[in-house]
Amino acid sequence: MAKSKKAKISEPVSIVAHQLKNPISVLYGYLEVLISEEIGKLNDKQKEYLIDALKNVEMMSKTVKDILDVSKIEEGEYKIKPRPADLAKITQKIVSDLSSWAKASNCEIIFDKSKGLPQVYVDPAKIGYVIESLISNAITYKSSGPGKIKVKIEKKGNKLMFSCRDNGIGIPSKDFQKVFSKFYRSEDALSLYPAGTGLGLYISKAIVELNKGKIWFEKNEGKGMTFYFTLPIA
Amino acid sequence: MAQKNNKAKILMIEDNIFLRKLYRDKLTRAGFEFIEATNGVEGMNKLVSEEPDLVILDLILPRKNGFDVLSEMKDNPKTKKIPAIILTNLGQEMDIKEGLALGAKEYLVKTEVRLSEVVDKVKKWLPK
Numbered sequence: 295m296a297k298s299k300k301a302k303i304s305e306p307v308s309i310v311a312h313q314l315k316n317p318i319s320v321l322y323g324y325l326e327v328l329i330s331e332e333i334g335k336l337n338d339k340q341k342e343y344l345i346d347a348l349k350n351v352e353m354m355s356k357t358v359k360d361i362l363d364v365s366k367i368e369e370g371e372y373k374i375k376p377r378p379a380d381l382a383k384i385t386q387k388i389v390s391d392l393s394s395w396a397k398a399s400n401c402e403i404i405f406d407k408s409k410g411l412p413q414v415y416v417d418p419a420k421i422g423y424v425i426e427s428l429i430s431n432a433i434t435y436k437s438s439g440p441g442k443i444k445v446k447i448e449k450k451g452n453k454l455m456f457s458c459r460d461n462g463i464g465i466p467s468k469d470f471q472k473v474f475s476k477f478y479r480s481e482d483a484l485s486l487y488p489a490g491t492g493l494g495l496y497i498s499k500a501i502v503e504l505n506k507g508k509i510w511f512e513k514n515e516g517k518g519m520t521f522y523f524t525l526p527i528a
Numbered sequence: 529m530a531q532k533n534n535k536a537k538i539l540m541i542e543d544n545i546f547l548r549k550l551y552r553d554k555l556t557r558a559g560f561e562f563i564e565a566t567n568g569v570e571g572m573n574k575l576v577s578e579e580p581d582l583v584i585l586d587l588i589l590p591r592k593n594g595f596d597v598l599s600e601m602k603d604n605p606k607t608k609k610i611p612a613i614i615l616t617n618l619g620q621e622m623d624i625k626e627g628l629a630l631g632a633k634e635y636l637v638k639t640e641v642r643l644s645e646v647v648d649k650v651k652k653w654l655p656k
Binding site for chain 1: 544546547550551553554557617621638639642643644
């Protein structure tokens with residue numbers, strides 16, 4: 295996207311994002327009641343449309359949250375609450391939560407973790423955001439054939455290293471410098487999933503660094519990308 | 529505090545008309561008596577006059593904010609035992625800490641909680 299890397303989320307944008315929270319909650323609540331059929335039975339088409347509407351409200355909610363997070367990161371107000379945490383357990387939960395979506399998208403997620411991994415000293419909720427972003431990206435940006443995502447956690451010295459390897463559409467090498475920039479979307483990504491905001495990797499980088507880790511990626515030989523991050527052992 | 533009709537009475541202090549409608553319908557269907565206030569001053573008055581069994585409290589409110597309502601209700605012997613559930617858009621750590629320190633039983637962020645979860649929390653904290 296032709297946006298300056300240095301352009302900040304402006305105050306009016308943050309205010310608008312805040313103001314969208316109530317309407318989002320209202321829409322979410324009404325849709326939840328309708329879909330649960332507690333006030334009346336729906337036909338299949340009605341239910342399908344309402345579930346689609348709900349997914350879009352969830353997307354809106356995520357965008358608002360991401361915009362506010364970016365704004366906080368830029369102002370130095372983004373806080374983490376580190377404590378000893380089990381990275382494999384956090385990852386396992388996210389893999390389970392994403393598995394039905396992955397399956398519906400013809401994607402297989404394989405989670406391979408070494409035994410007896412030590413705990414890391416991180417903010418578990420925020421690190422969960424990073425893991426979810428990386429795996430979600432791998433599902434969203436899959437190639438036309440069956441998708442294969444390998445998630446791995448291993449010990450490297452005094453750190454744990456997380457990796458997420460996919461066989462998806464990949465990132466063009468001309469864009470490598472921009473991957474962790476705000477609003478970055480490759481042309482292929484834009485055509486495959488226009489609704490993405492390009493904020494997930496920017497926020498993920500900030501989170502990993504606030505947790506004293508490092509995040510990077512490599513282009514795979516063959517297809518796809520592998521994203522890595524490391525975190526300090528507790 | 530026991531109601532004539534034996535239904536637990538829930539007060540919602542919330543300035544958004546649609547959220548009030550959503551919770552009025554949901555909690556009424558769930559078998560509660562629902563009363564409402566649209567600002568902090570009206571909310572505090574109803575806490576005293578209606579003596580609800582539980583209050584669902586927004587924080588950003590006209591006339592008196594939710595922190596002040598909470599603090600005032602905890603200082604009033606007539607209202608201090610009423611369990612309060614904060615339901616707000618403020619999700620900052622310092623707001624959560626302050627809300628819980630003032631005596632709220634739960635601190636829920638509107639965009640992160642489902643309607644049915646709020647009903648579950650209401651059931652959890654109603655005096656038995």
